Amino acid sequence: MSKYTPMLQQYLEIKNEYPDTLLFFRLGDFYEMFFEDAQIASRELEIVLTARDAGNAGRVPMCGVPHHSAHNYIAKLIARGFRVAICEQVEDPREAKGLVKREVVRVITPGTVIEDNMLSETAPNYLAAVSVDEDSAGLAFADISTGEFKVCQWNGEHAVSQLYAEIMRLNPSECLLNENQPSLWIEEQAELNNMSIVATDFPSSYSMACDILQRHFKVATLEGFGIDDSYNLAVSAAAAIISYFERTCHAYLHHLQAISIHYSDQYLNLDTATRRNLELTKTLRDGKREGSLLSILDYCCTSMGRRRLKNWIELPLKDGRTINKRHDAVQELKENMVLRDSLREALKGVYDMERLAGKIGSQLVTPRDMVAAKQSLEKAELIKGMLRETSCELLKEIAELDTLPDMHDLINKAISDNPPMSLREGDIIKNGYSSEVDELRQLSEEGSDWLIAFESREKERTGIKHLKVAYNKVFGYYIEISKSNLHLVPEDYHRKQTLVNTERFICDELKQYEERILGAREKLFALEYAKFCEIREELLLYLHRFQITADQIAVLDVLLSLAEAAFANNYVRPVIDNSGVINARASRHPMVEKYLVNSRFVPNDVKLNQKDARFAIITGPNMGGKSTYLRQVALLVLMAQMGSFVPADFAHIGLVDRLFTRVGASDDLSAGQSTFMVEMVEVANIIHNATADSLIILDEIGRGTSTYDGLSLAQAVSEYIVSNIGARTLFATHYHELTQLEDALEGVVNLSVSVQDSGDSVVFLKRVLPGRADKSYGLHVAQLAGLRPDIIERAQEILGELETKSGNKQPPGLMEQPSLFAEENPIIEKLRVLELDELSPRNALSLLYEWKESLS
Numbered sequence: 001m002s003k004y005t006p007m008l009q010q011y012l013e014i015k016n017e018y019p020d021t022l023l024f025f026r027l028g029d030f031y032e033m034f035f036e037d038a039q040i041a042s043r044e045l046e047i048v049l050t051a052r053d054a055g056n057a058g059r060v061p062m063c064g065v066p067h068h069s070a071h072n073y074i075a076k077l078i079a080r081g082f083r084v085a086i087c088e089q090v091e092d093p094r095e096a097k098g099l100v101k102r103e104v105v106r107v108i109t110p111g112t113v114i115e116d117n118m119l120s121e122t123a124p125n126y127l128a129a130v131s132v133d134e135d136s137a138g139l140a141f142a143d144i145s146t147g148e149f150k151v152c153q154w155n156g157e158h159a160v161s162q163l164y165a166e167i168m169r170l171n172p173s174e175c176l177l178n179e180n181q182p183s184l185w186i187e188e189q190a191e192l193n194n195m196s197i198v199a200t201d202f203p204s205s206y207s208m209a210c211d212i213l214q215r216h217f218k219v220a221t222l223e224g225f226g227i228d229d230s231y232n233l234a235v236s237a238a239a240a241i242i243s244y245f246e247r248t249c250h251a252y253l254h255h256l257q258a259i260s261i262h263y264s265d266q267y268l269n270l271d272t273a274t275r276r277n278l279e280l281t282k283t284l285r286d287g288k289r290e291g292s293l294l295s296i297l298d299y300c301c302t303s304m305g306r307r308r309l310k311n312w313i314e315l316p317l318k319d320g321r322t323i324n325k326r327h328d329a330v331q332e333l334k335e336n337m338v339l340r341d342s343l344r345e346a347l348k349g350v351y352d353m354e355r356l357a358g359k360i361g362s363q364l365v366t367p368r369d370m371v372a373a374k375q376s377l378e379k380a381e382l383i384k385g386m387l388r389e390t391s392c393e394l395l396k397e398i399a400e401l402d403t404l405p406d407m408h409d410l411i412n413k414a415i416s417d418n419p420p421m422s423l424r425e426g427d428i429i430k431n432g433y434s435s436e437v438d439e440l441r442q443l444s445e446e447g448s449d450w451l452i453a454f455e456s457r458e459k460e461r462t463g464i465k466h467l468k469v470a471y472n473k474v475f476g477y478y479i480e481i482s483k484s485n486l487h488l489v490p491e492d493y494h495r496k497q498t499l500v501n502t503e504r505f506i507c508d509e510l511k512q513y514e515e516r517i518l519g520a521r522e523k524l525f526a527l528e529y530a531k532f533c534e535i536r537e538e539l540l541l542y543l544h545r546f547q548i549t550a551d552q553i554a555v556l557d558v559l560l561s562l563a564e565a566a567f568a569n570n571y572v573r574p575v576i577d578n579s580g581v582i583n584a585r586a587s588r589h590p591m592v593e594k595y596l597v598n599s600r601f602v603p604n605d606v607k608l609n610q611k612d613a614r615f616a617i618i619t620g621p622n623m624g625g626k627s628t629y630l631r632q633v634a635l636l637v638l639m640a641q642m643g644s645f646v647p648a649d650f651a652h653i654g655l656v657d658r659l660f661t662r663v664g665a666s667d668d669l670s671a672g673q674s675t676f677m678v679e680m681v682e683v684a685n686i687i688h689n690a691t692a693d694s695l696i697i698l699d700e701i702g703r704g705t706s707t708y709d710g711l712s713l714a715q716a717v718s719e720y721i722v723s724n725i726g727a728r729t730l731f732a733t734h735y736h737e738l739t740q741l742e743d744a745l746e747g748v749v750n751l752s753v754s755v756q757d758s759g760d761s762v763v764f765l766k767r768v769l770p771g772r773a774d775k776s777y778g779l780h781v782a783q784l785a786g787l788r789p790d791i792i793e794r795a796q797e798i799l800g801e802l803e804t805k806s807g808n809k810q811p812p813g814l815m816e817q818p819s820l821f822a823e824e825n826p827i828i829e830k831l832r833v834l835e836l837d838e839l840s841p842r843n844a845l846s847l848l849y850e851w852k853e854s855l856s
Contacts, residue, residue: 111174128172129237137163138233147255151234209239255361299564301347305557316641326643333563353550367419571645580610589632602766624753
């Protein structure tokens, strides 16, 4: 004899198939959890933990949630990284012979979510998969809520670092790793990035992976998607994603209609540090969206537009023609306020068509979703009409969008304008769509008329004025009579229920009506659901066209957002070409100027080229505006290449292929790296990967080590960039000695932040001007920061003594330092002959340590 009841035996059998999930086990109107699952759910959801009789095993832990509100509880668990298996009753309990049959219909994981309440409106929800070998790395990523599905692969010694950068950009909710391969760095980063990791089987061969994808896409080869065996690892990862979706979703994947290659070399390359330092989508201070570039440019009217804007910010372009197409559209929309306002008003009535497409493809679409799709197509028709008279190429392309009149007509004819949430209680299908539905509905409505007549007749027959005929799901139809009128109840009434002040009765005539009308209603509800399922499947015929329309509307929303931002913030269209210059007049920092309180932002000019002004050394005091200037130049380039107008009076941007920032200094304790190590790793990355078409932003080098070491490294790195790479560079430094490079190396120029010094007080003017700074003003900054007056006074005394001893205003120990250019350091010659393309990151770091030791 089993120690558990039959129901708990059934539970345990199903749980054994899904051991790494929390099993939501349907019992009537509740989802119940037992044993350890109950203890976890009780703790995480803050619900009461009870116990249930388990048979011979005594009582076991149990907790539960109502099925109608389960989605809220599931969302909490998914947000905390749990996987939830939904086990439903798959037969009518009234028809079950013995134990009700139950099956897991879906496993919800962080990367397979499709429900609106579990998704961010403004960010995609990616499931990623990674496959690596000795010198290659493959990545696949998909968003099941929209149908986006892409792959990329890198080869060579930097493959893993490129994979890492892309994973950090995507920020997937869940990542699949091949259980037969090393986990690399991903598991170490998972907790920091709130990413769920799943070790799973990957296809054992390229041909097996191809078979999985070809079967899904119903094609004979993947070559139609541009994919061949040079993408072997990416194909393996993509096949793992499809297999994972099939195992967890137990649903259709029709909206995953194609797979495309993500060509990372088409975009301005931004490493992880640069994305973070420039605060593209979240701030450095608290990781919030507010205060980021995204928040400044976001005037979008739709959720899919907001996601697309984020994508454009993270992936600026390198192709001048495509960038100028975007600029043409933004310019036309900026200049035509009437058109811009009309389009934005229409877009406010467009629902999230990308995710509606996901629901159609997965066959999880509801009647209300269908109405939302219909209304969105109506707005698309309006938008199409508004765009007919536009002149630029991109807007003309969008003006040709398919408004799917056939799909609109199907939904309009078939689905009620205001359908209920429930799929099983009728009122889904419109009158006139199905004659069968109409007949059953008429019978049901006639039944309502019969009830009114019956109640009136019974009041007259019995003399009970307040007699009432009503219905509930438990007792069916009944006649309700107050206790004061019980002496008037006729003999053909049979008592059904006793309440405090009333009695409920049934009679043969009402019983016969109940059997007839409830039978008709059950048939009506079943028929409406069947018709709805037919319509749901028919919508698959329009899915691909619907996805294309959604894509075009998302692009339009971003263009309108950029136009509105340009109008509201006084941005100008930049000139984009391959000239190699970065020139701007009165440029501004887009975020700082927006959030500046009680003062006006001071604009600055920018003049860089690839000849006589490619390396600018910026000196001056802290709080003078150096860091703001560095970032605003980088943001100017990024905004221009994503298709946005820029904060300046004029801007001319020669296209940049890679953007590097070495900004700030902080320990990476999670990786066991000191401030100086972090700094050197970032510099090594720049040295190894920058080209003549890159833009390098350096905010201090060598601050994490001794003065001699830091100064020597700063000079060596500067010389190498100028002489060997030739990238346009802005370098802010406190090493005033480096300003001598202007006289020694062609292409180096000095800039400084201006200060008004009246002796007793200092005013930071925030202006960046040609020339070098002659003072640091560190004590003035300390005074502004609120340091005690007695400490400031003592510091001034010490400074005076040091300056007197050294005979100049250099730090102690530097007064006998030979001129930087009196004798060339042998490290410089080593750098000149170094073959970077043959140098691995590990060897580069080893060399840096070796040179550091020799300089000590």
